[in-house]
Amino acid sequence: MNFTIENVLIAAHDAYATVDVQVIDGKIAAISDDTLRAYAADLDVFGTTFDGRNKLLLPGFVNAHTHSSEMWQRGIMSAFPLELWLAELYDFAPIDTEKVYLSALGTAVETLLSGGTSVVDHLVLIPGQEFETIATAVRAYKEVGIRAFIAPLIQDESLTAGIPSGESTQTHEPYFRSTAATLEIIEEAVRQFHRPDEGVNILVAPTGIQLCTDALFEGCIELSDRYNLCRHSHLLETRAQEKLAQEKYGCTAVEHLKRIGYLSDRTTLAHCVHLNDADIAIVAETQSTVVHNPLSNLRLGSGIAPILKYRQAGINVTFGCDGASSNDSQDLLEAIKIGSILHNVTDSDYQHWITPRQAVEMASLGGAKGLNLADKLGSLTVGKQADLVLYDLTNLSLLPRTDPIGLLVLGRPTNVVDSAWVNGKQIIADGKVTTINVDDLRQELFNRSQWEITRKSQTVAQIEAHYRTVMGL
Amino acid sequence: MNFTIENVLIAAHDAYATVDVQVIDGKIAAISDDTLRAYAADLDVFGTTFDGRNKLLLPGFVNAHTHSSEMWQRGIMSAFPLELWLAELYDFAPIDTEKVYLSALGTAVETLLSGGTSVVDHLVLIPGQEFETIATAVRAYKEVGIRAFIAPLIQDESLTAGIPSGESTQTHEPYFRSTAATLEIIEEAVRQFHRPDEGVNILVAPTGIQLCTDALFEGCIELSDRYNLCRHSHLLETRAQEKLAQEKYGCTAVEHLKRIGYLSDRTTLAHCVHLNDADIAIVAETQSTVVHNPLSNLRLGSGIAPILKYRQAGINVTFGCDGASSNDSQDLLEAIKIGSILHNVTDSDYQHWITPRQAVEMASLGGAKGLNLADKLGSLTVGKQADLVLYDLTNLSLLPRTDPIGLLVLGRPTNVVDSAWVNGKQIIADGKVTTINVDDLRQELFNRSQWEITRKSQTVAQIEAHYRTVMGL
Known part of the structure; x- marks a missing residue:
């Protein structure tokens, strides 16, 4: 038109x-x-x-980090830090693709109604239906018409490996799917769905150092280079991950990711709460983008990401809602507001504070830069x-x-x-x-859910004592 | 009905x-x-x-601290800490009662549409039209039908007295109105408008130790005792106020307020960002209520109030939006959300975090307690x-x-x-x-304002250098 x-x-x-x-x-x-x-x-x-x-x-803004299917558990997740919260989340994660479809629609609608025209969905895959999950999200986003960046969330270690061992000697179940099989799923998704000109993009997106081997990161780098794909990952969201990186690599997670070559000008890194000054210099030097998710960082008690320091170091920063179970919404304007004013308490010199105009640029051009699309998106430019x-x-x-x-x-x-x-x-x-019937969507979300408050995560019961010990609680 | x-x-x-x-x-x-x-x-x-x-x-929730006429400057205030922000605010404050009327309507409407049925309006008085300002707010709140707690904001020292002197010897203009005249205005307002049974309450509300003499506090205590009025005040919102209290009294502001008898079980204290452990014990012992204003504390860079410590000390805590120029909204659900999850980053033990049900109780019964109305409001009780x-x-x-x-x-x-x-x-x-025409309100707010972004505060220009020196910036 x-x-x-x-x-x-x-x-x-x-x-x-x-x-x-x-x-x-x-x-x-x-x-x-x-x-x-x-x-x-x-x-x-x-x-x-x-x-x-x-x-x-x-x-339009970019909702630069979310997990759409978390919408099914918003409002009900316990007040837990990430590691326990994840255990609860996965115990009750949706396992049918129809739910994935509906929550992708819901995520797209809430993003659009709060100023976003692009969404980066770090998409949780249903075990055994990985490819179908991706296909379903593609279908949902195409129907709504939002610009979609689908980043299938992959890992090759099992959940407990994400918690530091501390003094204990822990062993972990092997992950149920091989690294090679996981990479094959991603490559097939790229072949079938990666159509930037049609508004659908596939990203490589290992969940993060806490649950991925170097082999998985390296496979993703290879795919990214071969198919010209953007790269996404969580990074140092919690103190536990900071400890874990030292246990695993004897250096920081940022140093390790640099060494294996994952950081680049088309890499977006969600969270970045616990980086030291040397890490900050590496992120700046590699021209990676930080995706700030202020609501989930507060909700999960992860901490306040040093966003003003990132900006002073010249790092590109943009905003994400994160999944709706840790937010518990997909209102991008809320993430932009809190992600701006939150940092005023970290630096008493108000001349460093983020202004509303800067926040708008971070949310639009900042998002486009992170997706390697600054020449095509993110500003009102002929x-x-x-x-x-x-x-x-x-x-x-x-x-x-x-x-x-x-x-x-x-x-x-x-x-x-x-x-x-x-x-x-x-x-x-x-x-x-205009593209979908939102009343029908509401009705479907209503019909497929029930008000409930009493549920107990078996996995949390198994791991909580260890978590508290390792974290000194 | x-x-x-x-x-x-x-x-x-x-x-x-x-x-x-x-x-x-x-x-x-x-x-x-x-x-x-x-x-x-x-x-x-x-x-x-x-x-x-x-x-x-x-x-219904209580919007336990706001300044309604700030609505006229929301969205446009500079990124300043409180002391400079106040200078800009007052340079452009509305000076006609019709504007006061409209912003009181707007504050009531936004509070109601976000779950509040009571509002504590720490009402900025137009110089020379103090009584008319109060009468206007009473009229607006009665028209809307929200339960109103009008706390006329009074002081008896001029603005610059609110900034610590540091090494310098500062003198300040005397305040333009005498302490006695100010107290007379409040007493007349009580006689004419304080009708708890009709949903209109007057509170005594010196702005805070930063701009009030002991004589003003003592006059307010006397009125409070004589007419059975609740007491309200700002308290230790900023580091500058913490310094100032030491300069002024040689002790903390809390110790001083206790000494002069202002703290009580019907005293609500807005902000309380910078209290030490001894101060916390005093607030608990006097059964005063803390009003937490998380959005303005972030926006103005004031800090994160130690709300989890307050709760552990048994202090009653409730929520306020604060004025719309430092928020920049009157959405009570937003204040409750951020005022709950913000504190998860201050204590790694998630067992101390505020749950949604606790937040609801703080916003309803907590607000009622602070207003000495826990027997009449704040819960679904026959x-x-x-x-x-x-x-x-x-x-x-x-x-x-x-x-x-x-x-x-x-x-x-x-x-x-x-x-x-x-x-x-x-x-x-x-x-x-149902009680007022919100479309008419919108039209009036539209007609009486203009889009603008360029304005300069004369007062900020005069005081900024001193502020930066004293605060070590």
């Missing part, structure tokens, strides 16, 4: 401008401001027109893909009128997304998703 | 029960659960019935006032069905308040405020 958004507010330098934005064949074809109007009358002749008055247009979000500035939560971006980032915007386009295709209009 | 909510989910012990709740003459008259249904058929005969199926009923909120559990943001209170507290609920009653009067129905 070709269209023009007329008289819309956009951020321009440190102020705002009222402009017309023209989209042709999925790309931003022209942006004309007030001063050019007289000379650019022909901008308006193409396609449909949208009234941009009292609206703000921004590039020639870039039209992944756009139009915000209604007459909504109560964005009033009185002050600084629109300040209101959007620092406030608590509710129902503010008027329209969204991905690759020039409109997928939200008048605040409603 | 007498009414019965039928077949509604309520929290019962550590589970849920489906019950009927009957309200007569503004009070909870009966609660009958499934097992009693056969014997309690006559519960249903009174009044209107509401269908409670697929809904959760909770006691005989208490019917300040009730009914949540729609079929909303996308509360699906799939898991633990309803977990979803409400840990998720990002949007448009979930179906109905709300204050003193048995319905003021939200079908998700809409």
Whole structure:
């Protein structure tokens, strides 16, 4: 669809401008401001027109780290740190692909309604139905029309290997699937589904050093190089992982990942809570991207990632919601707000604090950079893909009128997304998703679940005492 | 109005029960659960019935600290710590009562739509129109029907006195109004507006030790004792205030407030970020209530209040949004969420973390206790006032069905308040405020404001260098 958004507010330098934005064949074809109007009358002749008055247009944000199927357990997970929380999560993880389909739809819808047009789904695979899980997520995201970066979550060590041994000598069950078989699944997914031009991308995504061998990382690097794939991973989310890396490698996890060659300018690293200064220098030097997930870092007690230090070191930082069981939502504006203001308590010099405009750039261009797409996405620039979000500035939560971006980032915007386009295709209009029936989705989510509060994780019962001992609790 | 909510989910012990709740003459008259249904058929005969199926009923929360007129500057305030931020705030504060009226309406509406039925408005008074400001807020809150606790913000020292002197010898302009005149305004407000039975309460509320003399505190104590008024104040929000207390008194602010007798079981203390262990013991011993404002403490870089320590010391803790210029919203569910999970990073033992059910109790009964109304408000108890909120559990943001209170507290609920009653009067129905026209409010807020981003505070320009020196920046 070709269209023009007329008289819309956009951020321009440190102020705002009222402009017309023209989209042709999925790309931003022209942006004309007030001063050019007289000379650019022909901008308006193409396609449909949208009234941009009292609206703000921004590039779509990237929800740069999530796990869609966690939606099934949001609200019910115990107040645990990551290692125990994961045990509970996996004890009750959904095991049918229809649930995977519905939670991918839900994740896409909540991301879109909070300003995101791209989602990086570090997708938990159903054992024995790994390929089908990926195929299902692809189908869901294509139906909604969000730009999808599917990062199948893989590992080749079993859950207990992710907890430091401490003084004890622990042995762990071998993982149920071989490293080679896992890599084969990923390669097949790449062959069948990796279609960047159609808005579907596959990433290599070992879960992290805590549950992956070097062989798995190296296999992923090889696939990434051969098929030009982005790389994703969790990194040093908890103190336990920091300890584990020392036990496993005798160095930090960052040093180890650098040594095996996983870090690169198309590598996104979720969390990065426990990095030391030398680690920070490595992340900067390798041009890797940090994905900040402030809500889950608080919810799981992981810590406050040193985001201001990362920015000072020149590291690209963007935001993720993380899975809905540790958040417990997929509201990207909430992640951006908390991920900005949280760090004000870590540095008393307010000149270092993240401003709302910087936060918007981190969430849009920062996300695009991490996905190696800064030339195609992440800003309102002529020639870039039209992944756009139009915000209604007459909504109560964005009033009185002050600084629109300040209101959007620092406030608590509710129902503010008027329209969204991905690759020039409109997928939200008048605040409603146009591509799927959200009422049907709600009904399905309702029907396939029950209110419950009493459940006990067997695995937590088995590992909790060891965890408390190792962590000195 | 007498009414019965039928077949509604309520929290019962550590589970849920489906019950009927009957309200007569503004009070909870009966609660009958499934097992009693056969014997309690006559519960249903009174009044209107509401269908409670697929809904959760909770006691209304208390927005226990805010400054309503800050709504006019939300989204635009610079990234400053409190002392500079206040200077900017006052340079641009609204000076007409019509704006005070509209922002009180807006504060009430946003509080209600996020589960609050009571608001403590630490109300900034327009110089020269102090009494009119209070009268205006009373009018707004009565129109909306929210239970109002109006705490006129008073001081008797000028702004610069709130910054520590450090090595310098500073003198400050005298405050423009005498202590006696200020106390007279409060007493007149009490005589005219303090009507607890009608849902309007006046509190004594010196802004804090940073800008008040002992004479003002003592005058407030005297009024509080004579008229049976609750007491409110900011307390140790910033490191600067911690320094200032030592300069002013040679002891901590808590020790000083105890000495002059301000602390009591009807005293609520906003912030309490920088208390030492001895201070914590004093707050516990005096049975004062801490009002936790997590969003503004992050936004202004004030710090993380040691809320888990307070709870372990037996201190009553509740939540506030704080004014909308430091938040920048009035979404109480957001304050409850962040005010719960934030503290998980301060204590690695997850057994100390705040659970969703505890958070709900802090926000409801905790708020009532702080206002000396625990016998009348804050829980679903027969005989208490019917300040009730009914949540729609079929909303996308509360699906799939898991633990309803977990979803409400840990998720990002949007448009979930179906109905709300204050003193048995319905003021939200079908998700809409019934008492005022919110579209008209939006239009007024729109008309009386402009999008702007460039403004400079003269006062900040005057004091910033001194602030940076004193704070070692």
